[in-house]
Amino acid sequence: MGIADRKEREKEELRASILEAARKLFLEKGVEKTSIRNIADLIEYSPGSIYHYFRDKNEIFHALHQGGFQALGEKMQVLGSVQNPMERLKAMGSIYIRFAMENPDMYDLMFIKEAPIDHLYDQEHCDWKEGAGAFDTLRQTISQCIDHGYFKGHDVEPLSYMIWSTVHGMVSLNIRKRCEVIDFEDKDQIVNLGLQSLFKILDQL
Amino acid sequence: MGIADRKEREKEELRASILEAARKLFLEKGVEKTSIRNIADLIEYSPGSIYHYFRDKNEIFHALHQGGFQALGEKMQVLGSVQNPMERLKAMGSIYIRFAMENPDMYDLMFIKEAPIDHLYDQEHCDWKEGAGAFDTLRQTISQCIDHGYFKGHDVEPLSYMIWSTVHGMVSLNIRKRCEVIDFEDKDQIVNLGLQSLFKILDQL
DNA sequence: AAATTTAATTAAACACTGTTTAATAAAACA
């Protein structure tokens, strides 16, 4: 059936163009100020038609947040050339933080906004494969660190969670503007200084 | 002028009753689903009248977030009895995390939501005295730790920021539902395990 | 080729939202 194939292709194309319009608007104005009507206007369709391709706004932003994980994953690929697991762990932290600071809205969507996660709870299978996958590479790296003699006396999972939380905490306090309004000695270097502080501690363990 | 005093008192009372209604609704339904009309309905005034007491919704939620800092500050008062600065630092962390996990919506408002901070930027003096004050007690405690010989080779501010970020990261990943959807070995103990992991590290420094 | 069925699209409506404006009611002052 060639016709069914073409129709499927066309449907996929329109779905993709909705997502492209949504991403464009979202990167310009943020999630809250990107409305279904805005997206519909941009692709020159009616607002209602979008609901034939996505069940609701949350699904659109869940799809966008997947693109964010793809982009982050690509940046992480340079880690393949870092042999020492401790060096790799540090490089992961640097890349993670650079990604967050260079793409604050995307990071916000991936790790702070409730929209993408709320969509999971509306589905039957509510496992966050993007996040779980990313956490797993961190867990593996830290596991290898332990195998190499680092982090003696520490359990993999709590330590992985704690380190993730540290970098997430630093960038999310920034993205949600809790740093600009505190008089740090070096406001726009505080994230890097904090990261250096973390590195120093990891070396001591 | 007794009349002016009474008027001021009455104005303050109505302002307080708006805040009380707002807090009640906010704790029941969250910020986004608490509307000006909801608040107005509860105090039996028209929606427009609220704008004689608050310039906008952000100011209401900024006022509520102040109440959160008050509550957190009160919980922190038991720290006065902890002499050793390292013990005090750990107790601070425990109290901080317990407060966040027991009052997730209030914590969200204080440290994640943009509403209270956006209100600061609409004012002339945009310093976040609540947050800066809280951070300062952390900074002082860590400064005392360094005086007592802990954290050798570390700078106060980056270290304080990093430790704040760690606890903030752990609770905010929970509050924004990034933990429930990852298959941790012990999902509802992961925050405590992460905190224990942090304590272990602090002891090693 | 014509009739029927299926799928895509849309206009309109629903029930909301924060905020502003202009009119009204109430209180205080002269």
Add this chain to the structure above:
DNA sequence: TGTTTTATTAAACAGTGTTTAATTAAATTT
């Protein structure tokens, strides 16, 4: 009592996500 200030409100504005029913277009069957 008349005037001014203050408080309150109804109504409107310009939006929001989402649903429904009607319409148009396309594909399939007769």
